[in-house]
Amino acid sequence: MAGRFQAPRGTQDILPADQPYWAAINGAILEVTRLHGFRRIDTPVFEHAGLFEKGSGDTTDVVEKEMYTFKDRGGDDLALTPEATPAIARAYLEHGMASWPQPVRIYTTHPMFRYDRPQKGRYRQHTQFDCEVLGSGDALIDAEVISLLWRLYERLGIRNLQVRINSIDDPEPRRAYIERLTEYYAPHVDSLSEDSKRRLSRNPLRLLDSKDGRDQPFKEAAPKLSDQLSEPAAAHHRVVMDALSVAGIPFVNDPLLVRGLDYYNRTVFEIVPTDDERAQGTIGGGGRYDGLMELLGGPATPGIGFGSGFERIILEMQKHEVTFPEAALATAFIVHRAPDSHRAAFKLAGDLRSAGVSTIVGETGRSLKSQFRSADASGARFAVILGEHELDRGAAILKDLRGGGAQVEVPLDGLVRAVATATDC
């Protein structure tokens, strides 16, 4: 162990045994995005650091203290992608997607990098499924992306989930509200937690999100944004909630839900397990960002999207005891032991594979016994035995390892068909 390399902190290897989860999620994403008319996009792993400083907000934790930034050899300031939305917004502008039929519905699965302290469900590199709808401010779209995500979780066997949703209004009315909120807290500043004191000047909205006991009494009496939403935002929010009801998606309107990225307006939401109190239990979340494109120097273009972490989805699947039977490595396993048997074995393996039969060849020189042990461990349905006697006769023995071990001798030129026939029925 000591002195040997380990995967960097907060990163992980996805071993063969875990791959079925990834495949299941990828498969479900393919299906669910197809059902909603989304197309895939892939953006680079790294971008200009400024994209996120401008887009995500340079006072957000994600950008301020978690971003992996570096200068390349040409002196450009780059960052490993910490979140997808600004990258996709950038691509929208760069490729003139405004001239595509609107709205543009796109998704990606992409590694995300954040320098944070790892714990259960939180890694320095994680993979996100990310959906964005660009070019529509329709409240129905908000409900559509939420229902897409909901459908994904359903397909994967995850239950006990709940949508938490809120409206944080548009920037103008929100500014007025924030002023009121700041005025409300000002006389109590000495009684607040350290975090909240700091945030009061920088991002007062987040005080409502505090879990610190000292802040609780003030939170409850604080003016609520939801009580004084501007009329357009309130109407928008009503439509979103109404559509979710129609779709039968269980949601809770949570007036205290605030999210950590600067660009959100109106709808913000999270999907959380109802049976998990952990702070990092959220498996998916997102919101509307009608102002983002302008922040990035583009024309005003509404948008909404979400991200959901594969690793957290898998954790939930495992909690719900979603498991995958171990798949056989191959259908046929060629056991061979005779002078020069490797030639016949390799030729036959090629023929079987050409016919679509997955095949593994036993290691040359190992005893039949150990080759059979390997055959069994591989989960192969058939063993094909190429020994001296068979090769002399131009034949092989075909043995059914799963059905009692019956074996028959088959001429070599008829073996592929014999296997194909036996597999079909």
Place this chain on the structure above:
RNA sequence: GCGGGCGUGGCCUAGUGGUUAGGGCGUCUGGAUGUGGCCCAGAAGGUCGUGGGUUCAAUCCCCACCGCUCGCCCCA
């Protein structure tokens, strides 16, 4: 960034201030000369996370670091 727990062969794990650190799983080999899954036998594999300290002596005590883990913060 803050606070708690842990660190024994690939995995799980027993154990003690002092001779060759024990077991299970897994791997490999064999159980008479050509055959799996069960069983049996044997073998390989550990500087007991790393470095320093205390001690006549440390895997076991102390410190630091690294890693993992749990909670907070934040987020997926």
